[in-house]
Amino acid sequence: MERVPILKIGQNLFVSIQIDLQDQSVVQLQEDLADELVATRATGVVIDITAVEIVDSFIGRMLATIGSISRLFDAETVLVGMRPAVAITLVELGLSLDGVRTALNAEQGLRLLNGSS
Amino acid sequence: MADLLRANEEKLLDRWCEMVFATARGRVSADEVRNELAELYGLVIRAMSAADESAAGELRAALAALSRSRARSGFSPSETAVAIFSLKDPVYEFLADSAEMVPEYLTFARMIDDLGLNTFETYVATREEIIRQQAESMLELSTPVVQLWDGIIAVPLVGTLDSARTQLVMEKMLDALVAQGATHAVIDITGVPTVDTEVAQHLLKTVMAARLLGAQCTICGIRPQIAHTIVSLGIEFGDITTKATLAGALEHALRSAGLKVGPA
Numbered sequence: 524m525e526r527v528p529i530l531k532i533g534q535n536l537f538v539s540i541q542i543d544l545q546d547q548s549v550v551q552l553q554e555d556l557a558d559e560l561v562a563t564r565a566t567g568v569v570i571d572i573t574a575v576e577i578v579d580s581f582i583g584r585m586l587a588t589i590g591s592i593s594r595l596f597d598a599e600t601v602l603v604g605m606r607p608a609v610a611i612t613l614v615e616l617g618l619s620l621d622g623v624r625t626a627l628n629a630e631q632g633l634r635l636l637n638g639s640s
Numbered sequence: 641m642a643d644l645l646r647a648n649e650e651k652l653l654d655r656w657c658e659m660v661f662a663t664a665r666g667r668v669s670a671d672e673v674r675n676e677l678a679e680l681y682g683l684v685i686r687a688m689s690a691a692d693e694s695a696a697g698e699l700r701a702a703l704a705a706l707s708r709s710r711a712r713s714g715f716s717p718s719e720t721a722v723a724i725f726s727l728k729d730p731v732y733e734f735l736a737d738s739a740e741m742v743p744e745y746l747t748f749a750r751m752i753d754d755l756g757l758n759t760f761e762t763y764v765a766t767r768e769e770i771i772r773q774q775a776e777s778m779l780e781l782s783t784p785v786v787q788l789w790d791g792i793i794a795v796p797l798v799g800t801l802d803s804a805r806t807q808l809v810m811e812k813m814l815d816a817l818v819a820q821g822a823t824h825a826v827i828d829i830t831g832v833p834t835v836d837t838e839v840a841q842h843l844l845k846t847v848m849a850a851r852l853l854g855a856q857c858t859i860c861g862i863r864p865q866i867a868h869t870i871v872s873l874g875i876e877f878g879d880i881t882t883k884a885t886l887a888g889a890l891e892h893a894l895r896s897a898g899l900k901v902g903p904a
Contacts, residue, residue: 601854602852602854603854605852605853605854606818607810607811607814607815607817607818607849607853609852610814610849610850610852610853611807611810611811611814611849613849613852614810614845614848614849614852615845619848619851619852620852624854625851625852625853625854626854627817627818627821627822627823627853627854627855628821631823631854632854
């Protein structure tokens with residue numbers, strides 16, 4: 524199973540998903556991210572899904588769960604770089620990712636976090 | 641039979657052309673009719689003589705071409721079919737007094753009937769093709785995405801929203817958002833004649849998808865009657881910003897992008 528690296532940039536954590544997401548790796552990412560949030564006391568999380576071409580309902584829900592977990596540590600989550608096809612899939616699945624903010628690209632995502640914190 | 645057709649080609653063809661031209665009411669010239677029919681006539685002879693394997697196929701192809709061009713110049717399918725059927729009359733006039741040719745004539749008549757039906761089918765297929773193309777180009781035409789400002793795009797919707805169109809609108813809008821790096825999208829529904837629960841559902845989906853990309857979406861151009869319908873149906877647009885006019889939506893988008901427009 525491939526692991527997704529978590530980078531710290533300033534007060535934020537940056538997660539760039541470059542692999543085909545397996546259910547296992549998303550669960551692992553959730554745990555890693557929670558550990559990292561505690562260790563670094565980051566105030567924001569940017570999840571870059573530019574390279575993600577396929578999502579299913581499980582991964583969609585996991586992304587929302589990551590948002591909820593981060594909020595427990597008082598950190599805000601921004602999902603960036605979603606592809607149009609992925610967005611359409613999520614909407615058709617009825618997932619609106621309410622607890623998660625979104626931005627067009629990583630730059631705007633970071634600006635969003637720095638502007639609001 | 642083929643010999644007979646060949647031997648009397650001039651006379652039969654003349655008579656046939658005369659009959660077809662009489663029904664054409666000036667939509668095609670006499671020369672055109674003659675050229676088309678002469679070709680068909682030759683192919684009919686070849687197909688009848690059975691020596692030529694490819695003749696039947698060629699005959700069908702020529703007929704298909706004929707009925708297609710007829711369909712385009714506004715002939716009804718029965719007119720085209722009748723034109724084909726009318727070859728039987730001169731041949732019958734010719735054979736009327738020789739009883740021994742009757743079985744052969746019947747075979748010939750059956751073949752002509754087949755050909756006539758064939759033109760009918762081609763006509764219908766051509767028409768359907770035209771209708772399909774028009775539906776496609778309408779779909780294309782009806783969903784432009786325009787740039788209003790740097791980072792602000794607008795999608796003027798005209799016509800009823802069904803799921804196929806929503807899908808197309810959604811795809812085009814999201815692609816434009818990504819391609820232009822736009823952060824605001826304005827959906828103008830001035831041209832949408834009615835908004836029922838289904839259309840509202842489609843609009844909501846489009847807005848949700850735009851939000852997932854990180855863009856804000858404003859709906860504008862809700863006419864008074866439509867506002868009334870929306871409220872009577874109990875449709876909730878939730879926290880989606882709605883504005884009365886495109887101007888209002890543009891102002892809203894500019895303001896949330898941190899821009900200000902004032903007197904120069």
